[in-house]
Amino acid sequence: MAHSHDVPSDLTRNQGLVLGALNHSEGPLSAYDILDKLRADGLRAPLQVYRALDKLVERGLAHRLESLNAFVACADEHCHRKGLIAFAICEGCGKVDEFADAVIEERLGEWAGAKGFKVERTTMEIRGKCGVCLAAAA
Amino acid sequence: MAHSHDVPSDLTRNQGLVLGALNHSEGPLSAYDILDKLRADGLRAPLQVYRALDKLVERGLAHRLESLNAFVACADEHCHRKGLIAFAICEGCGKVDEFADAVIEERLGEWAGAKGFKVERTTMEIRGKCGVCLAAAA
DNA sequence: CGTGATATGTTATGTTATTACGCTTGAGTG
DNA sequence: CACTCAAGCGTAATAACATAACATATCACG
Known part of the structure; x- marks a missing residue:
């Protein structure tokens, strides 16, 4: 059976990493939190994270929480919301x-x-x- | 008759200036927008504006728009909202x-x-x- | 007068987000 | 295959938003 946080296969490397970080987290993460978690994977600049987040949010795979300036993975497995x-x-x-x-x-x-x-x-x-x-x- | 943007008289100088700037504006202002408008009145540092905004928001005289990182005066004249x-x-x-x-x-x-x-x-x-x-x- | 709470002024710093620029990759087409 | 066009990527620099830390001032009130 599918894992509750399976990720679409057509994501780019950075998008996949960022979504993975969000899925892995208990709560919302700021872009810089995400960056820190992904330095080991080779990410170095905020923009790499922001660009991935833009796409993920656009596709509904992640949401931005305005009142926190932070991001969460979409809770809906199939992202039909x-x-x-x-x-x-x-x-x-x-x-x-x-x-x-x-x-x-x-x-x-x-x-x-x-x-x-x-x-x-x-x-x-x-x-x-x-x-x-x-x-x-x- | 009362002006539509009369200001409570118990505000401090900085609070009054900040609320005045918001009342005077057509739309939302960022803290730094406000600061720029109030340099002529002697304000120099962001913190002076943020402190005033905190109080104004606390009292319901102004609102923070999270999705804009900006502030507006409360539209309700008597601030009973x-x-x-x-x-x-x-x-x-x-x-x-x-x-x-x-x-x-x-x-x-x-x-x-x-x-x-x-x-x-x-x-x-x-x-x-x-x-x-x-x-x-x- | 003293004292505590609130406001202020200033400097420095922390956090969040974008601009600008150039290179890479890959799908689609002539 | 070569071309090209769109999307993505990497990097550096900077802009925009917000707070920490510390010293001083003001004022109600006991």
Whole structure:
């Protein structure tokens, strides 16, 4: 059976390395975090990472978390996710939960329709504490 | 009658200057944009701006746009806005429309409740084109 | 007056992201 | 095969965003 983080075979070397680093990580990584992890593999410059990230994000294999200036692998194995994706980021453990909500998306569409605004991209990020961390703190 | 951008009188000098710069601007400003506008008033270092912004954001007089690394004055004159605020950012003219949506907020609350996640802060930013820019492009 | 909390000014530094330039690779075509 | 065109790659330099560390100032309040 397929590993939960199998990687498309048509990625370039750098793209594969970067996606591998993201898949391997528990939480989000900054571009420079990724670079540090991949120095052993020959990467030397931020741009090598940013270029790979651009492609991965473009293809939906990774996501950028704007409020962290960091990146995560897409949680959807088959990367079919379309439209609005929301992220819940735990301030305690740093883990990120990715989800989609059709109601929110629809509601946003209504707002946009009423305003004549054409939506191209939406970022939605919730900061807080996950259940595990709350339980641990209690 | 009150000016639409009257400023609370208990702000410090730097806070007042920074909020003034934001109020005066058509669109979002980066901290360094603000600094440049305020050099004539004696500001010299980024930190002076960041410190003022921290306070303004804390008080809800300004908002940070994560996807732009920039700031806007709060659109609500009386700064009573609580809870989730969404921003629609036009890629054409750079203007930002601020709005609140109770349905989205509630929906998010439901998700959080089901997951046991405690929400502390939410950022929601829509990128796209506003009606004016769409009309102009047609 | 003293003292603690908040704000300030300044320098230096850390972190994130892009520009500019030239070389390499590989698919597709004449 | 040779050509070329698009995509990717490597490197250096720099731009843009943000904070640390430290000293001084201001002001409410006991």
